[in-house]
Amino acid sequence: MxxxxxxxxxxxxxxxxxxxxxxxxxxxxxxxxxxxxxxxxxxxxxxxxxxxxxxxxxxxxxxxxxxxxxxxxxxxxxxxxxxxxxGFNGSNPYEAALLDSIGIHYDDLFKACRPFYLSWHQISEQPMEEAYKVAVEPGRDEFFPPISKFLQESKSGFIVGEKVSWIDLLVADHCETFTRYNSHYLDKYPEVKAHMEKVHSIPAxxxxxxxxxxxxx
The missing domain is CATH 3.40.30.10 (Glutaredoxin)
Incomplete structure (x- = not known):
């Protein structure tokens, strides 16, 4: 083993x-x-x-x-x-490539949120509220419209394909972080909120x- x-x-x-x-x-x-x-x-x-x-x-x-x-x-x-x-990397090479493309897209969001993380870790003197407004929210509004479209077209409720993938886990955990900080984080993206709840309700x-x-x- x-x-x-x-x-x-x-x-x-x-x-x-x-x-x-x-x-x-x-x-x-x-x-x-x-x-x-x-x-x-x-x-x-x-x-x-x-x-x-x-x-x-x-x-x-x-x-x-x-x-x-x-x-x-x-x-x-x-x-x-x-x-x-x-078995959580898509069902074929095309789905695996789609997941990879979303992972690259997510890297832009993670970088956008960097000022918030620096503030949370007390590395930056910028207040978290300010970092959230000037960094996190614009990053969110760049990242989630395409994700919402994927979910609107999905028959499974997952972002790509018929089963949960590593990208579903990544996106759902990001959403958990920022909905903990601001419960209204996903108000403009109801499909994404439903997706987070779906992923986090998987028994395991x-x-x-x-x-x-x-x-x-």
């Missing part, structure tokens, strides 16, 4: 949807987390441990997945690999959410 070790910080961020992939597939994994303190830095012994690990990773970043003596970095690459292994995902370490972001 393959031993998977998934290393990321003790936040949801760019790691939670990958953890949910394991839960969805019913595959055990080592959930290796580095605690974060003020300024988004790993705390105490975790800082020293991360400093040593950082030198050995492909890009000096997390998340990292290790298995069978191999290492894979970058969240979407990890998710695509596991999605293909576990629902159980994971109920039992995981809870973090705001």
């Amino acid at each position: 393959v031993h998977y070790k998934f290393t990321y910080f003790a936040v949801r961020g760019k790691g939670e949807f990958i953890r949910q992939l394991f839960a969805l597939a019913g595959v055990e994994f080592e959930d290796d987390r580095f605690s974060l303190g003020p300024l988004g830095r790993a705390v105490s012994r975790d800082m020293e441990k991360w400093g040593e690990l950082k030198k050995t990773t492909h890009f000096g970043q997390l998340p990292v997945l290790k298995f069978d003596g191999k290492e894979l970095a970058q969240a979407n690459a990890i998710a695509k690999y596991l999605g293909a292994e576990f 995902i629902k159980k994971w959410i109920q039992t995981r370490p809870d973090t705001e972001i």
Whole structure:
């Protein structure tokens, strides 16, 4: 049996949807987390441990997945690999490519939200409310219209194809983060809100959410 070790910080961020992939597939994994303190830095012994690990990773970043003596970095690459292994990367090459295109589209949203994340981690002095208005909302309104169209055309309620995919988990977790912060985040995108609720009602995902370490972001 393959031993998977998934290393990321003790936040949801760019790691939670990958953890949910394991839960969805019913595959055990080592959930290796580095605690974060003020300024988004790993705390105490975790800082020293991360400093040593950082030198050995492909890009000096997390998340990292290790298995069978191999290492894979970058969240979407990890998710695509596991999605293909576990059956959540579309039903054919075209669907897999569509999922990949949405993942690239999502990267623009994640970058747009960066000022908010910096504010939350106390790296930036910009108030979170201001960062939300000037960064998150414009990013949201660029990202979600195409996603809404995918969902309007979907017969399954998932973004692409007839079954849940790694992209569904990624988008739903993003929505959870920002609807926690602002309950009106998805008011203009009812299809997306329904999608988040659908994904989070999948029994394996629902159980994971109920039992995981809870973090705001």
